[in-house]
Amino acid sequence: MSPDPWCIVFSGSRLLLRTLDGGVRLPNHEEVLSDLGADRLAGTRVPALITVASGPSAATFGLGDDVDAPAGYAFENLRVAYHLLTRDEFRAAGTARQKVEWYRTNGFCSRCGSVNHKHPEHEAMSCTACGQLHFARVAPAVIVLVQRDREVLLGRSRHFMEGVYSTLAGFVEPGESLEECIHREIEEEVGVRVGNLRYFSSQPHPFPNSLMVGFIADWISGEIRIDPVEIEDARWFTTDDLPVLPHPMSIARSLIDDFVRRTIP
């Protein structure tokens, strides 16, 4: 890994990647300065903190939509980068993406219309007239592994890659607890009732700005009856008959891997 801090550059929603020697990685600050040019970066630095526990901090820049990548680089959609970067690189890039968007869309106060500036202490934009703070928004979502003895309930939505089934997920609505959201989402999507909810873990999910909160739940009653608007198919699977599973870095996959570990004798 480079000793220099990562440099995270977005052109619109596309991330700048260094493509070298058949590999792909986040570029460092020195490379970007020399290859993209200081002129192009001028005035585009996003005053946000991007740190990852086991990686370096990163400088972040948000450029216009139509910048061409210099030789030895490529601009890629974040969903493509998900399959190319390491866990830490993706985590930093995902955080940066959300903060670039927050900075870009909060130049003016949504309360009084005056100009916002980055607050000197808080990770927030602050209104120069009324003082209102504007934090980057995070949308909580639940993601739930439903199990029935030695079976797991997995579903697929139309936008999944071919053959992939995953744990069920949904956004929390205003006024709703995580537990209430789980009961509502599972009943809406597949028509079954669940109980004995156990917290599993959580994961930031920058598509575009959610926090996935993972749970395990036990099936209580009901047969699968899918909501065709939300999902394409849902089934019970056993560990010896699993479908194509989600990306190894996803919390969905962690939930399923954990189920497999607990279930195989």
Ligand SMILES: [Zn+2]
């Ligand atoms: Zn204001």
